[in-house]
Amino acid sequence: MSISYKDLGLTNSKELFQKAVDGGYAIPAYNFNNLEQLQAILLACVETKSPVILQVSAGARKYANSTLLRNMARGAVEYVKELGFEIPIVLHLDHGDTFELCKDCIDNGFSSVMIDGSHHSYEKNIELTKQVVEYAHAHGVTVEGELGVLAGVEDDVVAEESTYTKPEEVEDFVKRTGVDSLAISIGTSHGAHKFTPEQCTKNEDGVLVPPPLKFEILEEIEKRIPGFPIVLHGSSSVPVEYIDMINDNGGAMKAAVGIPEEQLRKAAASAVCKINIDSDGRLAMTAAVRKVLNDNPGEFDPRKYLGPARDELKKLYMHKNINVLGSANKA
Ligand code: G3H
Numbered sequence: 001m002s003i004s005y006k007d008l009g010l011t012n013s014k015e016l017f018q019k020a021v022d023g024g025y026a027i028p029a030y031n032f033n034n035l036e037q038l039q040a041i042l043l044a045c046v047e048t049k050s051p052v053i054l055q056v057s058a059g060a061r062k063y064a065n066s067t068l069l070r071n072m073a074r075g076a077v078e079y080v081k082e083l084g085f086e087i088p089i090v091l092h093l094d095h096g097d098t099f100e101l102c103k104d105c106i107d108n109g110f111s112s113v114m115i116d117g118s119h120h121s122y123e124k125n126i127e128l129t130k131q132v133v134e135y136a137h138a139h140g141v142t143v144e145g146e147l148g149v150l151a152g153v154e155d156d157v158v159a160e161e162s163t164y165t166k167p168e169e170v171e172d173f174v175k176r177t178g179v180d181s182l183a184i185s186i187g188t189s190h191g192a193h194k195f196t197p198e199q200c201t202k203n204e205d206g207v208l209v210p211p212p213l214k215f216e217i218l219e220e221i222e223k224r225i226p227g228f229p230i231v232l233h234g235s236s237s238v239p240v241e242y243i244d245m246i247n248d249n250g251g252a253m254k255a256a257v258g259i260p261e262e263q264l265r266k267a268a269a270s271a272v273c274k275i276n277i278d279s280d281g282r283l284a285m286t287a288a289v290r291k292v293l294n295d296n297p298g299e300f301d302p303r304k305y306l307g308p309a310r311d312e313l314k315k316l317y318m319h320k321n322i323n324v325l326g327s328a329n330k331a
């Protein structure tokens with residue numbers, strides 16, 4: 001028996017993306033794997049009155065169980081009502097790699113799926129993406145495709161080098177696949193270690209500044225598919241405060257540099273209408289947990305360290321919505 005996202009009170013991303021493109025902001029796509037992450041996302045997005053995309057990766061489904069995750073999303077819809085301000089909630093599969101996985105999510109309450117065929121040849125990517133689009137659209141589910149390869153780790157796939165999206169391919173890809181949005185590669189990458197200090201320059205305040213995103217590629221893409229919803233993956237900024245907090249409390253993280261927030265703000269003002277952030281949330285939670293346990297070595301009640309981790313995560317997401325993505329007050 002299949003379960004429609006409509007019965008869970010979820011929404012697909014179609015209308016949300018059009019409003020975001022027209023309004024010059026991006027919708028946050030935050031990954032979740034457990035209760036505290038979901039609570040933090042919902043509390044932050046209700047308090048800032050922001051629409052939200054709850055992202056579930058294949059790894060999250062393995063970790064948390066797909067039935068539990070689906071029912072957490074159903075619970076999320078009821079919880080935001082209880083909080084007193086209803087926001088649109090999308091349940092999205094992050095980096096789906098097969099038709100079968102996308103179909104399983106569509107049949108189990110997801111309102112949006114990503115089919116990431118970027119590691120295949122161009123023609124194979126089109127074939128796979130089109131197959132998912134046909135099934136998804138028959139169920140009112142929206143689909144994100146990807147052109148170009150991001151460096152970094154996505155589940156078990158590791159790409160050493162990024163391959164920027166070729167603007168000359170986007171029009172053909174969008175037309176032949178029928179996707180609703182397109183993830184592109186313009187210099188972001190997955191994980192906390194996006195750039196080494198050696199790849200950066202230092203500004204006058206001694207802050208490491210990575211090479212800028214390839215905005216010229218984004219502009220070229222926008223010219224070829226005007227107003228079409230664009231997605232940026234790998235958009236964590238890797239706040240140095242969290243790296244320091246982790247290392248000051250027994251951690252051992254190497255110097256790590258992410259995407260500067262001003263660059264994400266600039267992207268959000270363009271046709272980029274969905275920005276994926278996962279690693280920053282991981283850093284915020286780890287930093288908070290380490291600090292509590294370091295300050296209170298006798299503590300063993302998980303609520304005493306997961307509670308502060310949830311609070312830190314909520315603070316981070318509120319900041320992203322208000323100051324980086326511009327999605328606050330857009331619900
Ligand atoms: O792009 C990948 C996301 O950060 C999800 O990570 O596959 O470890 O759950 P994961």
Ligand code: 13P
Pocket residue numbers: 031094095189190191192232233234235236276277278279280
């Ligand atoms: P980060 O690793 O930069 O948070 O990117 C997350 C992402 O793109 C999820 O799909």
Ligand code: ZN
Pocket residue numbers: 095154190233234276
């Ligand atoms: Zn991603």
